[in-house]
Amino acid sequence: MKDIKEVETGILDELKNTSIDASKCMQCGVCSASCPSGRHTTLNIRKLVRIAGKTTDILSSEELWMCTTCYNCQERCPRNINIVDILLDIRAISVHQGFIHPEHRAVCEMLLEYGHAVPINEKNRKKRVNLGLEELPETVHKYVDGLEEVKSLLASCGFGKLIEHTESGVTEDKT
Amino acid sequence: MKGLSLFLGCLVPNRYPGIELATKLCLAKLDIDCTDLPGASCCPAPGVFRSFDRTTWLTLASRNIVLSEQMERDMLTICNGCFSTLADANHSIKEDDSAKEKVNEHLEKIGKEVKGNIDVRHIIEFLYEEYGPEKIASYVERQLDIRVAVHYGCHLIKPTKDRGLGNFERPTFFDELVTALGATSVEYPDKMACCGAGGGVRSSMKDRSLKMTEAKLSRIKEAEVDCIVNSCPFCHMQLDEGQSDIKEQMEIEYEIPVLHYTQLLGLALGFPAEMLGIDTDIEKNKKFMNLLDAGMES
Numbered sequence: 001m002k003d004i005k006e007v008e009t010g011i012l013d014e015l016k017n018t019s020i021d022a023s024k025c026m027q028c029g030v031c032s033a034s035c036p037s038g039r040h041t042t043l044n045i046r047k048l049v050r051i052a053g054k055t056t057d058i059l060s061s062e063e064l065w066m067c068t069t070c071y072n073c074q075e076r077c078p079r080n081i082n083i084v085d086i087l088l089d090i091r092a093i094s095v096h097q098g099f100i101h102p103e104h105r106a107v108c109e110m111l112l113e114y115g116h117a118v119p120i121n122e123k124n125r126k127k128r129v130n131l132g133l134e135e136l137p138e139t140v141h142k143y144v145d146g147l148e149e150v151k152s153l154l155a156s157c158g159f160g161k162l163i164e165h166t167e168s169g170v171t172e173d174k175t
Numbered sequence: 176m177k178g179l180s181l182f183l184g185c186l187v188p189n190r191y192p193g194i195e196l197a198t199k200l201c202l203a204k205l206d207i208d209c210t211d212l213p214g215a216s217c218c219p220a221p222g223v224f225r226s227f228d229r230t231t232w233l234t235l236a237s238r239n240i241v242l243s244e245q246m247e248r249d250m251l252t253i254c255n256g257c258f259s260t261l262a263d264a265n266h267s268i269k270e271d272d273s274a275k276e277k278v279n280e281h282l283e284k285i286g287k288e289v290k291g292n293i294d295v296r297h298i299i300e301f302l303y304e305e306y307g308p309e310k311i312a313s314y315v316e317r318q319l320d321i322r323v324a325v326h327y328g329c330h331l332i333k334p335t336k337d338r339g340l341g342n343f344e345r346p347t348f349f350d351e352l353v354t355a356l357g358a359t360s361v362e363y364p365d366k367m368a369c370c371g372a373g374g375g376v377r378s379s380m381k382d383r384s385l386k387m388t389e390a391k392l393s394r395i396k397e398a399e400v401d402c403i404v405n406s407c408p409f410c411h412m413q414l415d416e417g418q419s420d421i422k423e424q425m426e427i428e429y430e431i432p433v434l435h436y437t438q439l440l441g442l443a444l445g446f447p448a449e450m451l452g453i454d455t456d457i458e459k460n461k462k463f464m465n466l467l468d469a470g471m472e473s
């Protein structure tokens with residue numbers, strides 16, 4: 001069994017590889033000045049770029065999830081650092097370590113069960129019929145075989161297992 | 176040019192079916208060859224799913240792309256989020272052989288293979304590139320003499336290196352499609368600012384996302400427009416339902432009608448509001464329709 005230190009080093013290496021581009025940063029602050037979320041939340045994208053690849057602390061940072069992925073920072077970065085792409089990769093490492101917001105987990109469960117992040121409900125079935133549309137749209141909602149395909153692919157990619165994963169590294173008891 | 180298949184996604188068929196109908200009515204009226212895409216799923220949404228696991232995201236997106244490949248049609252999206260996922264995934268499939276190989280290992284289990292031989296289009300970009308404002312204007316039956324705040328949304332145009340629709344700071348293509356209908360596109364500060372919903376922020380930090388929305392709405396209000404027009408049902412929901420949330424939480428009332436471009440286009444092509452899913456039971460939308468009718472009579 002690997003000890004915690006080895007695991008930590010592995011994750012830090014992963015973060016470093018993901019964030020190589022961020023080392024070009026000269027901390028000019030154009031990113032933060034362009035960030036709509038930064039005006040209204042504690043997100044300081046310049047700081048995230050500075051610590052990217054340097055510490056595993058970033059993985060539990062709330063700010064990681066305050067980015068709306070609007071890409072303003074990336075578009076305006078004078079060093080052409082792919083800031084949002086790096087942030088998305090760091091988010092993925094964070095999720096794989098079990099840092100998952102309950103609301104995001106719920107969205108994932110919708111996808112796993114219905115093949116839609118936002119599935120149909122009673123109100124909208126009626127709305128469809130009143131408009132003269134079919135009650136169910138031409139999606140996996142109507143085609144059961146299609147939904148089975150989506151479920152097979154999600155299983156093949158290990159997505160269900162991923163979202164059951166928690167911070168402590170154990171799989172939640174779903175009973 | 177190939178024909179198109181209509182990719183619905185989640186929010187349009189399951190929350191705003193009026194946008195689905197408006198899109199179908201407009202496409203038929205404009206003689207655009209576009210069919211249903213049976214059996215498609217969530218794109219899957221870039222905010223949460225791409226953030227969580229790139230392989231899952233790319234594999235599910237590729238299954239949707241395969242469905243359209245099998246029909247030998249390009250995909251048409253009416254949502255910036257779906258466009259972001261499907262265009263980016265399609266790009267990866269076309270440009271990155273190892274990614275394509277990895278995805279096909281998963282797809283093989285359901286007897287499918289992604290080839291990378293179609294394109295993904297967004298309705299705004301498609302109408303502008305393939306029809307253009309002048310041709311759209313020639314179909315207009317009802318000139319819309321109104322003031323419009325155009326909201327591009329982020330993922331229609333960014334990242335610009337992948338979208339290829341030009342600079343994001345001051346684009347005009349969407350505005351041109353709006354003015355083609357007789358309307359005035361009003362300039363307003365922070366026009367290119369995000370609605371606040373994307374990246375999984377709306378789902379896990381709704382209060383924070385609404386602060387961004389409120390900032391955007393306050394700029395739009397100052398510009399004294401008759402409605403907001405968007406190209407994305409997620410922005411649509413944030414800007415529309417967000418007004419009710421903001422009223423409740425911050426006690427600020429905006430009352431600005433919100434339309435997807437296909438609904439505005441539908442009105443200009445002569446379809447009644449009810450057929451386009453513009454809910455006229457809501458006071459702000461009723462006022463908006465009265466304004467349009469008054470314009471027609473004068």
